[in-house]
Amino acid sequence: MDTDVELSTGTGPMEIEEPTLTTNQMEPPRIHRLDQTVVNRIAAGEVVQRPVSAVKELVENSLDADSTSISVVVKDGGLKLIQVSDDGHGIPYEDLPILCERHTTSKLSKFEDLQSVKSMGFRGEALASMTYVGHVTVTTITKGQLHGYRYWKTQFGDSNLRIIHEFEESSQLLMYRSSIRQRRNPRETADLTSIQELVKDIDSNFHSGLLDIIGHCTYIGMADDVFALLQHSTHLYLANVVNLSKELMYQQVLRRFSHFNVIQLSEPSPLQELLMLALKEEDLDPEVNENEGLKEKIAEMNADLLKQKTEMLEEYFGIYIEPNGNLSRIPVILDQYTPDMDRVPEFVLCLGNDVDWDEEKNCFQTIAAAIGNFYAMHPPLLPNPSGNGLQCYKRRVLSCSPGGGSETAEDEFDHELLLEAENAWAQREWSIQHILFPSMRLFLKPPTSMATNGTFVQVASLEKLYKIFERC
Structure with a gap:
């Protein structure tokens, strides 16, 4: 039997003297669709x-x-x-x-399957x-x-992993190699003298005081886009998470040398196009195309160089470039962490321009540094929607008055882009707290340079604060 349901709103036929209502009381709440x-x-x-x-x-x-x-x-x-x-x-x-x-x-x-579930x-x-x-x-x-x-x-929803192609559509999917190598002894290439020397440099040149801070600190939160606030004992510190994550990734690349799990990109991306993107991003005036031919030549030369090095890059660093010049795999440096894929063009250009391919130790060191910079937890490329950055997501929209009068320009937010930015920044902060700092406690040997280069800044000492309060 069909049932009709009727919903009545407002008053019936009775005449009721209406009280004086404020504007807010006269307007009933509007029905709107809930955000997904x-x-x-x-x-x-x-x-x-x-x-x-x-x-x-x-x-x-x-x-x-x-x-x-x-x-x-x-x-x-x-x-x-x-x-x-x-x-x-x-x-x-x-x-x-x-x-x-x-x-x-x-x-x-x-539906019929419910009878036999x-x-x-x-x-x-x-x-x-x-x-x-x-x-x-x-x-x-x-x-x-x-x-x-x-x-x-x-x-935080779907991660945007797009560079020309959309690498991952709704979330990150990691493809892992077998931990048992079928082709060779798993320690064979990791025993290279140059790698041993680089790891020895890390283990012999760390700052013991900073190591204690990292190992026993409490993460409080992000103070701004770059610095996190930490508490260690009775001291408060600002710590540069970009510098810390870059150094951690660099050290992990050397320690995992030739033993990487890999991230399989669902749609490999052409080196030539990635390099052109990176070169255009370096332009102060992207509208000027007078050096387009030079950029294409530089991109072609770097793509050819990286294709020549593909066997070494795959064997030692988990970076695979297909014979047709498409980048299809990158290494896993920290479990459950995927780098900002918007930075892949910059990474590929760095491999082509900044690596010393002539001397073995320098080659491995500069490749590890390039990977470390790519995987570092940089601020997202989209402006931070908190505070003043919110204004970047406004757009001017022209609208006509109901009576068909003149057009007026109004500012409204680009909600899709704003949501994308909010997700990216929230995901980064989650990764800093739940992936970066736990990993640093386990793996990072902070170099002595971090004690003087501004990576750590002490901002408060509770002993001194107590003394001030005692005087008051």
């Missing part, structure tokens, strides 16, 4: 009410995957980390791009819900495969 992020988070609250709900959903997924062994690790009651590992059948590579989308499931395909879950909402309130990482391998895959999606 709000909708998603409301939906997430229906599925994942507490951390234990997430654990339940993940364990049920493991059971549905025919697992015989399941391990669960939680930190701070599940607020910091929930990790579930199992020996189930795994997830095929082809299914990973839609893994965390709503209503995607392997348990059923049509035997799995513990079937709606396809659990993982999607978790991505709206946290960061989800999935590492998987299926039977008979030499490569595993790591997929992650953040609560």
Whole structure:
């Protein structure tokens, strides 16, 4: 039976003396469509009410995957980390791009399948819900495969990994090499004398005081676009995260030499086009094309040089350039971290221009420095939407008055670009807190130069503040 529903608003036929209303009272609240992020988070609250709900959903997924062994690790009651590992059948590579989308499931395909569902879950909402309130990482391998895959999606939404082509559409998908090398002894190339000397330089020239600060500091937050505020003992410091991340990445490149997992770009990008982009970005006046021919020649020469070095770049640094000149793989320096892909053109140009290809030690050092600069946690290229940077996202729009009068110009925000910027800056700050600083505690040996080059600046000492208060 069909049912008609009628909604009445306002008053009925009775005559009621209307009170004097203010402007705000006379205008009823407008109905508007909720932003999709709000909708998603409301939906997430229906599925994942507490951390234990997430654990339940993940364990049920493991059971549905025919697992015989399941391990669960939680930190701070599940607020910091929930990790579930199992020996189930795994997830095929082809299914990973839609893994965390709503209503995607392997348990059923049509409504009639509900009559015979035997799995513990079937709606396809659990993982999607978790991505709206946290960061989800999935590492998987299926039977008979030499490569595993790591997929992650953040609560900030889709990451923009675009350089000419769109490398990753909705989130980062990492393709991992087998940890067991089939072709050679895994230590064979890492024993090169030049690499040993560079690592020895790091281990013998670090600042013990800064090492203690990094190892035992508490991250407070970002003070501005470059400096983070740290507390160590009774002191407060400003720390330059760009310098710190650049040095950490450089050291990790040398320590992981020839043993890199790799990020597979879903659409390889031509070196020639990347180099042209980088050269144009260096122009003070991009509208002037009088040096276009020279740029094309420089790009062609650098592309040819890098194609000649592709075997060494792949074997030692995990950088693969296809025979046709397309960049298709870059190394993993820190797990769960993908560099800002907008900086790939600059990175490729740096490999062509700044590397000393003639002497082995200098060659490895300059390549490691170029990779370190590329992977460093620079501020995003889009202006920071906080504070004055918000004005950069306004655009002038012409509109006509309702009566068909003259046009008027109004400023309004480019909401799509603003959302992209907010996500990029939020993702960077999350990476600094949850990836950079934990990794620095484990791996970074801060060089002595960082004590004097402004990387660390002490801004307060609680002992001195206490003395001031005592005098007051």
